[in-house]
Amino acid sequence: MPAAKKTPKATVPVEMKRPATINDIARLAGVSKKTVSRIINHSPLVRQDTREKVETLMREVGYSPDPLARGLAFRRSFLIGMVYDNPTAQFIVNMQYGALDSLRGSGFELVVHPCDSRSPDYVDGVRRFVQQQKLHGVMLVPRVSEDPALAAMLDSIGMRYVRIAAVSMDRPERMVVTHDHDGAAEVADYLQSLGHRDIGLITGPRDYRSSIERTGGFLSALQKRGIELPKSRIVEAGYTFESGVAAAEKLLSGKKRPTAVFCGNDEMAAGVYRVAMREGISVPRELSVVGYDDSPLATRLWPPLTSVRRDTRDTGRIAAAMLIQPEDDLRPLASVRPHLILRDSCQPPG
Missing domain, CATH: 1.10.260.40 (lambda repressor-like DNA-binding domains)
Structure with missing residues (x-):
């Protein structure tokens, strides 16, 4: 043969x-x-x-x-969605990097959905996004994570989700808590320890939970040390550089300026730097400045900005990891604790 x-x-x-x-x-x-x-x-x-x-x-x-083809073959999706409405681009980029850290090698992919949470039909828009993409789960980033109507909609259609927020707003296995109240309180303690008593505060939008917690944490910590901020020293802004400039113009235009300013994020702190430079106010010799987020911007400013670090990338990593846990093993993985990073933008008042 x-x-x-x-x-x-x-x-x-x-x-x-x-x-x-x-x-x-x-x-x-x-x-x-x-x-x-x-x-x-x-x-x-x-x-x-x-x-x-x-x-x-x-x-x-x-x-x-192809994650969509795999989803059809296995009758489940291999796509994780990230829904956000946030004016700070670097925050969103870092959150995406963190999610991708978790998904790398898992077979899951990330798709993003920016939206306008002030639009009357935005919840319906998120529903369409979730259903059209046949998502496995959804990360909800502040500010949309704070909306109970959005969470209720996702719950009603049986969609897994994880909410990232300053305080707990849901079941533990659906939350990554960033403890913004504590981070702002640390700033108040630090500025008081340097001897500052005449302090300005630039807050984020009043309807953002992160802004509520940072403002509350800062003011309550000062009150415990016998310091009350008058309304004239508190200015609401929008978490953007431009709104920080406008707020700083209000705080720094009078004859008697505050000796320190705490800003609800680094973008607004950069706006304070701009106004201080224009007005010939030395940072930190004449004005101490503190930000929040410890974004890359903090080390690019001069002098480098003292800021509260909340590891945004780690937050995204934890949220994505929670979504790809087996459904019979759902559990909270961790909270993200903020802490103050000291640089050269603060000193005792002159």
């Missing part, structure tokens, strides 16, 4: 004219499509040598599984 022909070993084409498919991977590796699917989804039912061979091939041809 003639000898049986040996099946030639599959070789990887030098350049594919189209993106590789799962069928291409199976054919080139000499395995079934089902085996490739098991490897993509980290099944233990595949021999290690086969797994290594297929994974090497996928890297060489640049194959990337």
Whole structure:
């Protein structure tokens, strides 16, 4: 009998004219499509040598599984959504980086949905986004995370979600708490310890829970030390650089200026720097300034800005990790505790 022909070993084409498919991977590796699917989804039912061979091939041809197609095949989605309405771009970018840290290697992908929470139909818009994308779960970023109507809608359609907020507003397994009250209280203690008593406060929008907690934490800590801020020393702004400039103009325009200013975020603190420079006010010799968030901006200002660090990237990482936990093992993973980072923007009043 003639000898049986040996099946030639599959070789990887030098350049594919189209993106590789799962069928291409199976054919080139000499395995079934089902085996490739098991490897993509980290099944233990595949021999290690086969797994290594297929994974090497996928890297060489640049194959990337389509999360939507996987969702159809497995009757569940491999997409995590992030819904936000926040004016601070760096905050959103850091939150995305954190989520991607958690999702990397998990088979899940991140899709984002910016929205206007002041629009009357924004909850319906989020519902459409969730249902059209067939999401596995949703991260809710401040300020939308503070909206009970949005959380109730997601609950009504059976959608997993995690809310990131300054205080607990839901069941523990649905919350990442950032404890903004405590972070602002630390600022008050620090400024008082330097000897400041005439202090200005630039808050975020009054309908943001983070602003409520930071304002409350700062004022209550000062009151415990016998310091009451008059209304003229408290200015509401919008968490933006431009609103920080406008607020600083109000605080620094009088003959008697505060000796220190606490800003509800670093963007507004940068606005204070702008006005101080324009008016010839030295930071920190004549005016101490403290921000919140400890964003990259804090170290780019001169002098470098003292700011409250709340690790936004870590917050996003925790929220995404909670969403991809097995449903029978839902549990809170951690809170994110803020702490003050001291730099050169503060000194005792002259």
